[in-house]
Amino acid sequence: MSAALAAAPPPTLAEFLDWEPRQDAHFEWDGIQPLAMVGRTFLHTELASRVFDALRAALRGTPCSVIRADLRVMTANASRVRYPDLAVTCSPIGPADRVVPAPVFLPEVLSETTGAVDRGIKRQEYAALPSLTRYVMLAHDAPLAIVCDRASGFEERPERETLSIPEFGITLPLAVLYAGLLPG
Template identity: 45%
Template sequence: MNLALRKPMTLAEFLAWEERQPLRYEFDGVGPVAMTGGTFAHAAIQRNLAIALGGRLRGKPCQFAGSDLKIQVADGHIRYPDGIVVCSPVDRKATVVHDPVVVFEVLSPSTAASDRIVKALEYQATPSIRRYVMLEQDGVGATVYARTGDAWTHDILIADSLMALPEIGVEFPLAELYEGIGFDDELDADRPSPGEPV
């Protein structure tokens, strides 16, 4: 990235600048932050999330949107979550959503620290966000933050947990989000032990 781009930008300047870029950028309140590519597991979790929520929300007022749509969060920052649920009308030409209800991030080694701390604080400070779900990609698991009055509570979900999203009236097994992904321990279980006949 050009060093001149790190001089402070306003939100309006960033939105106008990003519209002309071939790649996607988030806005950290100072300047653009380039988005990077992901892994097969990351893409598979996003796909499964769209399938799990898309079907369950059909005919309801809330709808799921994937990572092509940006959201504006506290302090005028711009983020591209891996998925959101919005329950208010959105103009079909909108590129920014201002009031997501549920936000999903698939954790990656390069973004996990930001997702767990920086974005968690931003999402907590954004009143419309009722639930923030961080999905692991190296195993079946999730950390879920939920707004309860003025408090922000959290739960840890494991493989046999239910993903409950009461804000949008949806519940499903967490394992659904990991269909089609082979983890190392599963692959190792299929391999014969040394000395075992093949």
């Protein structure tokens, strides 16, 4: 989730990249201004954690790493900064790195406030990453995965029963991922 910054923002990406690590919160750069990442709900955090746990178990013993929302993904010819909920890279990453190198899989949990951005501009930005094979958006109000992959030209495809991540040999039943998180 994000919100526009109230104070005078850094005017350039280079100044933003220097400024942002010194802030108490994460900020994305939308190509024009910083956007503060605002609080997430329990559902958002727990759903991302469940996907993280499944990915981490599946990737154990491989050269790939799953990373929580604490590292940047540079998009749009490195002119925008995003913090996806999770990122998977199979490229080496150093202990002091702040940017996910060559992300291959990006899952996001949609929210009421950022769903349109995640499905619109972020999907376009992520599709332009040459390393990315799959972008998945998990609905916040129903057990639903919206999958965009390189094979389909990053067109949206709903998955209602299972979330398949063939790159890592994972199939996650959506009922299990969402168990106990949605009312009724």
